[in-house]
Amino acid sequence: MRELKEVQGIVFKRRKYKDTDLIVKIMTKNNGIISLIVKGAMRPKSKLNAATLNFSYGTYVIYTSGHGLSSLRTYKEVKQLDGIYDDLIKNAYASFILDLIDHAFVEYQSIGKYYDLADFAIHKINEGVDPEIITQIVQMQLLTAFGVQPELHRCLICKKAEGIFDYSIKLGGIICSDHFNDVQSRLYLKPKQTALLRTMGLVPIERLGKISLQSETKLATRKAIDRIYRETIDLNLKTKKFLDEMKFFS
Structure with a gap:
């Protein structure tokens, strides 16, 4: 059953769908990654077009069943990361x-802390970091x-946490200098x-x-x-x- 829901997220992909519609992907924290159909977005003077440009972020009001293609109804307080867009x-x-x-992640799977990671990262990039x-x-x-x-806290072999380290993809983490001669995959x-x-x-x-x-x-x-x-x-x-x-x- 479809319901009206407000989601906060970041638009990161879009493509034309039919003559005047768009398919937009938005990344949200609690509702995961959602594909939205935005009807009429390509019509002249459409406000939905401007609100769903890549690297727009804010609150979007959508119709969704929690799977498949959802649809955008309207939006609130949407801004754009102009430093990235331009x-x-x-x-x-x-x-x-x-x-x-x-x-x-698959669509509609909560991405939790990774949303915060992405949000922080792209805002820093936008600011010029x-x-x-x-x-x-x-x-x-x-x-x-x-x-x-990957094990990054301590040596995979002897569990030493301090010293000189290298990384081994085959072993899946760091190894200390005591074992450099023994690990050829570093x-x-x-x-x-x-x-x-x-x-x-x-x-x-x-x-x-x-x-x-x-x-x-x-x-x-x-x-x-x-x-x-x-x-x-x-x-x-x-x-x-x-x-x-x-x-x-x-």
Whole structure:
């Protein structure tokens, strides 16, 4: 049975449907990811069109049965993240973040803390915080949503929590220097790079202060995170491909 419901969320995908309608995806905290049909949105002067642009956020009033395609009735207090919408680089990073979360959950499944993670991340990107650092943090913290739970607190072998560490994808977490000679599958990261991966994965994003990294360190952690995703999850996202192409030509 369909009911009228108010949801707070972020619009992150949209496509044309029939002549004047749109299909819009919105990410909400308690109701998960919802696909909405927005009737008449492509008509001239439609207010629904402006309210459902990508990176719009606010309160949307929808008809929904809790599964399948819902429909947008109206909206309240919708704003747009103009800094992302108008900037190709910010747009690419934010699109990738939201696409990742979209692939980690099925529709209407509550995403809880990951909504807060996405909301905080894209607002920081909108404000001008380094989008690559923000994206790497999200990637590390989103691993658990994909069923990958890397051990970042202590050495997988001897449980040592302090010292010099590296990361092993095969073993699924960090190993201390006492076992470097025994583990051939480690990534051979520098101690600072492994420490950064641990920080990104363990510290709540809202508690992280200003992070300023050398380009060499960012590149190393990016390659490490890309390998972790490629070898444990193996996603093939268009948003990631576009992001990589954009970095190649920048």
